[in-house]
Amino acid sequence: MNRLFFVIVLLHLSFTTAANFTQVFEWPDGMDFEWPSEVERTQALESGASEPDKIIEPHFMAVYRTRIFVSLQKSRRIPENGDCNKIEDATGLEVDTVGRMWVLDDGSLHCNSKLWIFDLSNNDKTNLIHHFPSSYYLHDLVLDETLNGYFAYIAQWGEEDIVVFGLERNQSWTVETPGIKLFSIALSPKDEPRQLYLSNLESNELFSISVTALHNGNLTANPKLIVKWTAVPYRMLMDNHGTMYAAFWKKNYIISWNINQPYQKRRIYEVEKLNTDWPFTFALDSSGTFWMTVFNKTGKKSSYRLLKAAVGEKPYYIRDCQTTADASQGKRQTDYSALIGSLAFFLVLSCTLNIWLTLRMRKSKNSNEKCNAGAVEKPTVQNPV
Numbered sequence: 001m002n003r004l005f006f007v008i009v010l011l012h013l014s015f016t017t018a019a020n021f022t023q024v025f026e027w028p029d030g031m032d033f034e035w036p037s038e039v040e041r042t043q044a045l046e047s048g049a050s051e052p053d054k055i056i057e058p059h060f061m062a063v064y065r066t067r068i069f070v071s072l073q074k075s076r077r078i079p080e081n082g083d084c085n086k087i088e089d090a091t092g093l094e095v096d097t098v099g100r101m102w103v104l105d106d107g108s109l110h111c112n113s114k115l116w117i118f119d120l121s122n123n124d125k126t127n128l129i130h131h132f133p134s135s136y137y138l139h140d141l142v143l144d145e146t147l148n149g150y151f152a153y154i155a156q157w158g159e160e161d162i163v164v165f166g167l168e169r170n171q172s173w174t175v176e177t178p179g180i181k182l183f184s185i186a187l188s189p190k191d192e193p194r195q196l197y198l199s200n201l202e203s204n205e206l207f208s209i210s211v212t213a214l215h216n217g218n219l220t221a222n223p224k225l226i227v228k229w230t231a232v233p234y235r236m237l238m239d240n241h242g243t244m245y246a247a248f249w250k251k252n253y254i255i256s257w258n259i260n261q262p263y264q265k266r267r268i269y270e271v272e273k274l275n276t277d278w279p280f281t282f283a284l285d286s287s288g289t290f291w292m293t294v295f296n297k298t299g300k301k302s303s304y305r306l307l308k309a310a311v312g313e314k315p316y317y318i319r320d321c322q323t324t325a326d327a328s329q330g331k332r333q334t335d336y337s338a339l340i341g342s343l344a345f346f347l348v349l350s351c352t353l354n355i356w357l358t359l360r361m362r363k364s365k366n367s368n369e370k371c372n373a374g375a376v377e378k379p380t381v382q383n384p385v
């Protein structure tokens with residue numbers, strides 16, 4: 001199984017009035033990690049442990065204030081280090097209403113799957129690490145804030161099980177979904193009764209189930225068939241008015257559909273060709289901006305773009321009337337951040353190299369930045385928009 005790296009992108013929020021996507025940043029020559037030294041990079045390349053052009057594939061994204069978090073899948077040829085105290089395989093990222101980021105960690109051959117909670121408003125302090133009883137094949141999570149505390153619902157890739165974690169109880173359990181091999185997962189807005197949406201890996205079917213059925217320990221659930229997509233979505237996301245965004249395996253478009261209305265999908269983004277299995281990652285921020293990466297493998301080199309569009313809708317976890325600290329902070333910033341000012345990247349961890357690596361944005365081939373070990377935030381190029 002491929003391991004994931006985990007990257008944070010820092011940027012200034014910006015706001016536009018147009019619903020159109022605008023490009024925020026581009027990596028035309030691919031991404032590479034910034035190695036501690038050129039010697040180590042050369043060694044890694046020679047040993048075949050790293051192929052910068054092929055290893056980096058964005059998979060999940062979350063946004064909190066001025067920071068974008070992206071998990072990256074890397075080449076299977078990079079060996080596992082078997083350090084269970086590190087994030088090994090980030091297969092889901094979500095931010096909650098109080099500024100915590102939940103990271104789903106699939107684990108490895110040596111380590112069970114885990115769920116990490118970081119406090120982004122308090123120096124990214126680790127609040128909790130939940131160790132699941134075994135190594136699952138986890139794929140994306142959603143967070144449900146209830147009167148009985150937070151629940152995380154997690155899909156197991158290709159398995160007939162939802163994994164549920166109850167924060168208050170500090171316990172996890174599984175709920176069976178007989179006949180439905182799960183893939184992607186989404187949660188309806190906070191209005192009751194809340195529905196969990198599940199896609200089936202082996203068909204184009206979309207199901208839903210009431211979340212109250214998931215709260216009480218080990219059970220069997222019988223999700224209800226909602227609709228048949230035309231493809232299999234690997235990522236679904238809902239806003240706080242019931243619009244579902246979905247991206248599909250090998251498909252070069254993203255659709256949206258208001259789930260409260262008859263099934264009618266709208267392609268909100270479409271390009272001719274990308275040649276990638278997993279072309280997009282996306283997330284909504286609390287000020288109504290839809291952020292997205294586009295991964296393009298049609299040329300000789302992989303290229304990546306970061307785009308945004310003002311859709312005016314907030315993520316599913318924000319109540320309509322709710323004014324979060326986050327949203328008000330966003331408003332305050334509107335005046336002075338009409339444009340993306342600067343970007344900074346740092347790789348939070350590298351499971352294999354056991355050091356912190358900075359992600360290098362290769363704007364030009366002959367960039368000769370000094371490499372740094374350690375947690376480095378690197379202000380970089382001017383806004384290319």
Ligand SMILES: *[C@@H]1O[C@H](CO)[C@@H](O)[C@H](O)[C@H]1NC(C)=O
Pocket residue numbers: 018019020
């Ligand atoms: C997007 O931009 C194009 C060209 O600038 C414009 O014609 C179109 O109306 C815009 N669409 C929206 C939804 O704003």
Ligand SMILES: *[C@@H]1O[C@H](CO)[C@@H](O)[C@H](O)[C@H]1NC(C)=O
Pocket residue numbers: 128130131170
């Ligand atoms: C949560 O449970 C785990 C065992 O599953 C334990 O190690 C950990 O200390 C608990 N955390 C809290 C905050 O209770």
Ligand SMILES: *[C@@H]1O[C@H](CO)[C@@H](O)[C@H](O)[C@H]1NC(C)=O
Pocket residue numbers: 171172173174216217218
């Ligand atoms: C669910 O089942 C597992 C295995 O049988 C058990 O260890 C766990 O305690 C159960 N969880 C709950 C919440 O009942």
Ligand SMILES: *[C@@H]1O[C@H](CO)[C@@H](O)[C@H](O)[C@H]1NC(C)=O
Pocket residue numbers: 271272273274296297298299300303
């Ligand atoms: C993908 O990359 C190719 C080759 O560089 C380029 O011609 C094409 O315009 C790109 N497509 C998108 C949607 O960016």
